Amino acid sequence: xxxxxxxxxxxxxxxxxxxxxxxxxxxxxxxxxxxxxxxxxxxxxxxxxxxxxxxxxxxxxxxxxxxxxxxxxxxxxxxxxxxxxxxxxxxxxxxxxxxxx
DNA sequence: CTAGTGACTGTTT
DNA sequence: AAAACAGCCACTA
Numbered sequence: 001x002x003x004x005x006x007x008x009x010x011x012x013x014x015x016x017x018x019x020x021x022x023x024x025x026x027x028x029x030x031x032x033x034x035x036x037x038x039x040x041x042x043x044x045x046x047x048x049x050x051x052x053x054x055x056x057x058x059x060x061x062x063x064x065x066x067x068x069x070x071x072x073x074x075x076x077x078x079x080x081x082x083x084x085x086x087x088x089x090x091x092x093x094x095x096x097x098x099x100x101x
Numbered sequence: 102c103t104a105g106t107g108a109c110t111g112t113t114t
Numbered sequence: 115a116a117a118a119c120a121g122c123c124a125c126t127a
């Protein structure tokens with residue numbers, strides 16, 4: 001089993017309508033400070049529907065940008081709004097309210 | 102083995 | 115407030 005599976009498992013536990021930070025996922029997976037590996041793991045994930053990768057955002061409460069500039073942030077924002085997450089005028093999420101402990 | 106890179110974070114300008 | 119810097123570690127060439 002790859003260490004990535006551990007991160008995927010944590011992301012799967014994020015309840016619908018909530019979001020988690022990369023650092024938070026890394027910490028919950030038992031590897032604090034491994035935020036970069038979480039991002040790498042999700043990037044390597046590809047098209048899997050069983051992992052709600054759109055619920056994982058950065059510490060600023062904003063959606064991170066992928067290499068290649070694919071305009072992916074708009075898609076992720078739409079997916080989160082579809083689950084009841086509200087973005088503010090700056091395109092950010094209130095982690096104090098929607099952040100998953 | 103070394104070097105470069107990245108869905109990040111926290112501190113300092 | 116936003117931008118720049120440094121630290122971090124797995125993966126690829």
